[in-house]
Amino acid sequence: GIQVEQSPPDLILQEGANSTLRCNFSDSVNNLQWFHQNPWGQLINLFYIPSGTKQNGRLSATTVATERYSLLYISSSQTTDSGVYFCAVGTGRRALTFGSGTRLQVQP
Amino acid sequence: GAGVSQSPSNKVTEKGKDVELRCDPISGHTALYWYRQSLGQGLEFLIYFQGNSAPDKSGLPSDRFSAERTGGSVSTLTIQRTQQEDSAVYLCASSGRIDYNSPLHFGNGTRLTVT
Numbered sequence: 001g002i003q004v005e006q007s008p009p010d011l012i013l014q015e016g017a018n019s020t021l022r023c024n025f026s027d028s029v030n031n032l033q034w035f036h037q038n039p040w041g042q043l044i045n046l047f048y049i050p051s052g053t054k055q056n057g058r059l060s061a062t063t064v065a066t067e068r069y070s071l072l073y074i075s076s077s078q079t080t081d082s083g084v085y086f087c088a089v090g091t092g093r094r095a096l097t098f099g100s101g102t103r104l105q106v107q108p
Numbered sequence: 109g110a111g112v113s114q115s116p117s118n119k120v121t122e123k124g125k126d127v128e129l130r131c132d133p134i135s136g137h138t139a140l141y142w143y144r145q146s147l148g149q150g151l152e153f154l155i156y157f158q159g160n161s162a163p164d165k166s167g168l169p170s171d172r173f174s175a176e177r178t179g180g181s182v183s184t185l186t187i188q189r190t191q192q193e194d195s196a197v198y199l200c201a202s203s204g205r206i207d208y209n210s211p212l213h214f215g216n217g218t219r220l221t222v223t
Contacts, residue, residue: 031209041197043214050209094143095164096212097149
């Protein structure tokens with residue numbers, strides 16, 4: 001099956017800093033989504049982004065499907081951004097395969 | 109409903125007992141997914157439904173696990189003869205049709221502890 005690798009596995013930031021999270025995948029996909037799991041375990045869908053660039057407030061994401069990677073940018077980080085960020089990819093009628101996540105801690 | 113609803117939120121059971129976990133998807137969502145997440149780990153796919161049929165059951169770890177969906181809405185995941193390694197958070201998600209590649213929305217999960 002498709003392989004999904006996320007980097008870095010862990011990231012510690014000071015409040016106000018910017019960061020870039022990366023997701024590499026092993027095969028062509030037509031479905032790519034980013035999720036944030038907060039410290040209470042809730043999973044929130046951030047972006048549906050199989051290609052191109054999207055922005056939502058301080059977050060933006062870019063997927064370059066031909067090169068099999070996606071990037072999630074967090075600007076002016078806040079303590080509420082802490083948690084785990086997951087990239088998930090899929091093809092056709094297959095369910096999404098999740099990466100192992102990037103654990104982000106934003107310190108005040 | 110407004111979001112994906114799962115019940116119970118927590119379940120403690122003795123090894124060897126059967127458990128049923130329930131998922132009520134967002135109204136109108138035809139695709140429904142079950143994943144599980146062990147402590148500190150990523151999400152492991154179990155099964156998905158398109159309507160009432162399950163085109164992909166490849167993630168079910170053993171024949172002790174089964175799931176059904178009725179009326180294109182509520183789904184139940186059943187684990188028979190639970191084992192300690194079944195302890196995890198079981199997450200349900202729903203979306204529009206799977207081949208429309210619409211965003212997944214997750215419930216808050218059921219935390220299962222097998223003692």
